[in-house]
Amino acid sequence: MKITTWNINSVRLRMPLVVHFLKTNAPDVICLQETKCRDAEFPSSDLRALGYEHLAVNGQKGYHGVAIASKLPVRLLDKQDFCDAGHARHVAVEIDAGGAPLSLHNFYVPAGGDEPDETVNPKFAHKLGFLDEMTEWIKRERIAAGRSVLVGDLNIAPLEHDVWSHKALLKVVSHTPIEVEKLNKMFEAGEWIDSMRRFVPPQEKLYTWWSYRASDWAASDRGRRLDHVLVSQALGGALAGLQVAREARGWERPSDHVPVTVELSL
DNA sequence: ATGGTGGCCCAGCCA
Numbered sequence: 001m002k003i004t005t006w007n008i009n010s011v012r013l014r015m016p017l018v019v020h021f022l023k024t025n026a027p028d029v030i031c032l033q034e035t036k037c038r039d040a041e042f043p044s045s046d047l048r049a050l051g052y053e054h055l056a057v058n059g060q061k062g063y064h065g066v067a068i069a070s071k072l073p074v075r076l077l078d079k080q081d082f083c084d085a086g087h088a089r090h091v092a093v094e095i096d097a098g099g100a101p102l103s104l105h106n107f108y109v110p111a112g113g114d115e116p117d118e119t120v121n122p123k124f125a126h127k128l129g130f131l132d133e134m135t136e137w138i139k140r141e142r143i144a145a146g147r148s149v150l151v152g153d154l155n156i157a158p159l160e161h162d163v164w165s166h167k168a169l170l171k172v173v174s175h176t177p178i179e180v181e182k183l184n185k186m187f188e189a190g191e192w193i194d195s196m197r198r199f200v201p202p203q204e205k206l207y208t209w210w211s212y213r214a215s216d217w218a219a220s221d222r223g224r225r226l227d228h229v230l231v232s233q234a235l236g237g238a239l240a241g242l243q244v245a246r247e248a249r250g251w252e253r254p255s256d257h258v259p260v261t262v263e264l265s266l
Numbered sequence: 267a268t269g270g271t272g273g274c275c276c277a278g279c280c281a
Contacts, residue, residue, distance in 0.1 A: 009281085010273055034281085036274060062274045063281095111281055123280090155281095212271040212281090256272080256281085 001264045002027040005151035007257035011035040015043050022050050028071050031106035033153045035065035058091040066091045066106045082133040098266030107152035116176045131182040135189045144190030148232040155226050156183045161205050162225035192230035195262050199242035209257045229262040238264040
C-alpha cells in the first residue's frame with residue numbers, strides 16, 4: 001500500500017500536476033494539504049475519474065484545507081479543529097487495508113508567521129498551542145494505538161539535517177528549539193516512528209520543501225523537511241519504501257512542497 | 267541585513 005502526502009498550495013490551480021503524479025506513481029491514497037477551496041469546489045470528479053473514488057474533504061475558502069483521496073474504501077473518522085480557530089487543518093479516515101482497518105490522519109499544522117516569539121506573534125502562539133492540543137489528543141484518544149498513520153505538512157523540520165543549515169535556521173520559524181521540542185513531544189505521545197528517517201539516515205540531508213523566494217531553488221538547494229509520515233509501532237514492521245519526488249519542485253508552476261510517498265507491506 | 271515569490275482573488279493577508 002502506497003500513501004502519498006503533498007502540500008499542493010491550491011488544488012484547483014495544480015490539478016494537472018496532481019493528475020500527472022497519480023498517473024505516474026499510482027499511490028493507493030493521496031493526502032493533500034493547502035487545497036484552498038470549499039468542499040463544493042474540490043475537484044472530486046477528476047479524482048474519481050482516475051480511480052480515487054473514495055474522498056474525505058475538509059476545505060475552506062481561500063486558506064488551508066485538507067483532503068484524502070483513496071482507491072480503497074474509506075470511512076470518515078474525524079475532522080478536528082484544534083484551538084477552535086475555525087481552520088480546516090485535519091481530516092481522518094479509516095481504510096480497509098489488507099483485511100484489517102488502518103486509521104489515517106492528514107494534518108496541516110499552522111506555519112507560525114515570521115517572528116518566533118509567542119508573546120508578540122499570535123500566529124506562532126497558535127502553532128505552539130496547536131501542537132500542545134494535538135499531543136494531548138493523541139494521548140487521550142490513543143490515536144497511535146493499533147494500525148495508525150499520521151501524515152502531512154507539520155511545518156517543522158526537527159533534525160539538524162532536515163534543513164540546509166542548522167545554525168542559520170535556529171531562529172527561523174520551522175526549526176526553532178521550542179518548535180522541535182513540541183514536535184518531539186507529539187512524536188513521543190504516540191510513540192510514532194519517523195518513517196522517512198527509517199529509509200534516509202539522520203546524518204543525510206532530506207528536504208520536502210524549497211522556498212519560492214530563490215532565484216534557483218535546485219542550485220542553492222536551501223530546503224527543509226516540513227512534510228512527514230509517521231506510523232504507529234504496529235506498522236513499523238510493514239515499512240517497505242520511501243519516495244520523495246524532488247523532481248516535482250521543477251515542474252511548471254510547482255507547489256513549493258513535493259510529494260512524499262511511503263510504502264507499507266500489509 | 268535585506269528582500270526575494272506565489273496563493274487567495276484585486277486588498278491585503280498568508281505562506
